[in-house]
Amino acid sequence: MDFDVRPFEAADADWLVSEHATHYAQAEGFDDSFGPLVRRIVDDFLRAHDETCEAGWIAHHKGQRLGSIFCVRKDNTTAKLRLFYVVSEARGTGVAQALIDQCLGFARAAGYGGLTLWTHESHAAAGRIYMRNGLTRTHTKAVHSFGVDLVEETWQIAF
Template sequence: MTGNVIRDFRGDTDGDWVVARHAALYARDEGFDASFGELVRQIVTDFTNAHDPACEHGWIAEREGTRAGSIFCVRQTADLAKLRLFLVEPEARGTGLAQGLLATCMGFARDAGYKGMTLWTHESHVAAGRLYARTGFTLERSVPARSFGVDVVEQHWQIAL
């Protein structure tokens, strides 16, 4: 991963970037409306204001000194972590950055004592689904839904740690 760095999320400087990039990329690629950015803003705000650093953490990936991705591990239950806000900029895809972010997040979850990890995504994220499957996640269910102004198929994945 030459030129790639994974560092701790800094809420005071990284939060707005996480929100803006999620909102922009999902609007462009998925047709999501502004409610998606509002959801991301709420997740980032809640994390920044009230996360428990012993069992919750966020990371920013940088490529050649520029932000290129994000991932968060938050508590779902005492034994189950939830992966959130996983994003890799299009120009950084295929560089190993996504695998590095996922491995960092899962390693933290194991070290924090979680027994498993869950995540929610959409069927349209084919490359992410392949990464999850390669890593050992199992697709638990797919559910058609209307979210963020568009029809989607929500996917729920899980892995034992």
């Protein structure tokens, strides 16, 4: 599939929130508390991100958005990957890897010493991508979130 990756824009916000909320409700049974969490993350980014060390990207093809990823500041030395998502019809096409490459490259160029992310064990395909790119799962915890039983995961990589 032919696609490009461009910077995230405010006009992408509603799509990103809707896509995350709809997908995870259908695929994993998440309740309606997940969409507001994604909205808060997006709104916080739009309101106060530091362009020198934080960015977001959208993969797209012929006007269709295919996925998203963000790199934000966790602390002075660590970046945090957020809102990594690829629409189902673009999975297996290289979109996910292109987004990961964009995020990791930006984090390194911004001077971070490493990157961390939080996800769920049920996102096994994403876990394989993280592992393939040198991240290590460092923590797991059983929780009840978004109306379902989940296993939270923390992944990390040092640069």
